[in-house]
Amino acid sequence: MDPAPLIIDCDPGVDDAIALFMAFARPDRFDLRLVSTVGGNVNAETTARNACIIRRIAGRLDVPVHAGARRPLLAPQAVASDFHGPGGLGALSIPDAVDPLASGHAAQALVDTIMAHPPGAVRLAVTGPMTNLALALRLAPDLPSRLGPVCVMGGARREGGNISASAEFNIYADPHAAQIVLDAGIRPVFMGLDVTHEVRSTSRRLERIDAIATPMARAASELLAFSNHVERTRVGGSAAPLHDPCTIAWLLAPELFETRPAHIEVETSSPLTRGHTAVEFRLGPESPANALWASAVDADGVFNLLIESLQR
Ligand code: BDR
Ligand code: CA
Numbered sequence: 299m300d301p302a303p304l305i306i307d308c309d310p311g312v313d314d315a316i317a318l319f320m321a322f323a324r325p326d327r328f329d330l331r332l333v334s335t336v337g338g339n340v341n342a343e344t345t346a347r348n349a350c351i352i353r354r355i356a357g358r359l360d361v362p363v364h365a366g367a368r369r370p371l372l373a374p375q376a377v378a379s380d381f382h383g384p385g386g387l388g389a390l391s392i393p394d395a396v397d398p399l400a401s402g403h404a405a406q407a408l409v410d411t412i413m414a415h416p417p418g419a420v421r422l423a424v425t426g427p428m429t430n431l432a433l434a435l436r437l438a439p440d441l442p443s444r445l446g447p448v449c450v451m452g453g454a455r456r457e458g459g460n461i462s463a464s465a466e467f468n469i470y471a472d473p474h475a476a477q478i479v480l481d482a483g484i485r486p487v488f489m490g491l492d493v494t495h496e497v498r499s500t501s502r503r504l505e506r507i508d509a510i511a512t513p514m515a516r517a518a519s520e521l522l523a524f525s526n527h528v529e530r531t532r533v534g535g536s537a538a539p540l541h542d543p544c545t546i547a548w549l550l551a552p553e554l555f556e557t558r559p560a561h562i563e564v565e566t567s568s569p570l571t572r573g574h575t576a577v578e579f580r581l582g583p584e585s586p587a588n589a590l591w592a593s594a595v596d597a598d599g600v601f602n603l604l605i606e607s608l609q610r
Pocket of ligand 2: 308313314
């Protein structure tokens with residue numbers, strides 16, 4: 299099987315960085331066309347810089363990084379630096395100089411790359427607020443008919459929220475963008491907190507990563523240790539969830555997940571429940587399926603995939 303063209307749109311972010319490593323390490327499965335970044339966990343300049351740092355650790359300077367939206371479409375900006383550190387990459391050391399970005403806005407790069415391939419060819423993983431994808435859909439309304447499988451990290455049903463009582467961070471950060479994506483007819487697969495909270499960096503799993511001697515594994519080990527420290531000190535748990543890598547895991551091995559057709563709407567007007575995802579499984583003419591909702595995961599399988607990638 300030829301490697302599949304892939305774009306990763308992200309806001310690194312500790313777990314975005316792990317997702318990037320997983321994809322960078324698999325040229326046998328992914329023809330990674332570009333990485334695009336968006337303001338999210340930290341500001342847009344910093345997420346773009348972080349993607350370049352992760353790219354260098356992975357030894358993949360062949361992959362262009364395009365910076366994208368600096369602000370959400372309409373909502374006030376939100377960040378999650380409490381969870382990712384002020385620089386977004388936990389305690390990882392930041393070099394004085396980083397490799398250059400590619401020229402051109404991320405949203406335009408998404409459009410150009412998807413349109414340059416046959417319909418259905420380009421896969422897309424979105425692991426940050428969906429601002430760039432929403433902008434790309436506005437630039438090119440025929441994009442849905444050209445996109446291949448899309449997997450996004452966002453939303454919550456059983457699990458409530460992580461940035462507020464009822465919202466998950468990525469959807470909260472740009473609820474209007476998420477609704478535009480849901481209305482576009484793409485039918486993305488949603489990796490929400492219901493599954494990502496099942497995929498935890500337990501000490502047994504981290505020991506397996508610590509035992510790998512590659513530069514990517516050493517960086518991953520530091521990043522995951524930072525997340526576990528935050529989990530212990532801020533959340534009261536012991537093992538942090540690994541959100542964003544679930545998107546890459548689904549693209550590599552969808553059989554690790556159970557998904558259900560769902561009609562999803564995003565709360566865009568209430569400040570109290572901003573970004574809440576109303577995930578409805580009772581489908582009908584008024585509530586047709588506009589997404590697939592991940593409802594169960596083989597967490598060991600996801601970690602095995604991550605470990606396999608870091609060993610390469
Ligand atoms: C999501 O929010 C971000 O903080 C993480 O990178 C992940 O994409 C989890 O809610
Ligand atoms: Ca993210």
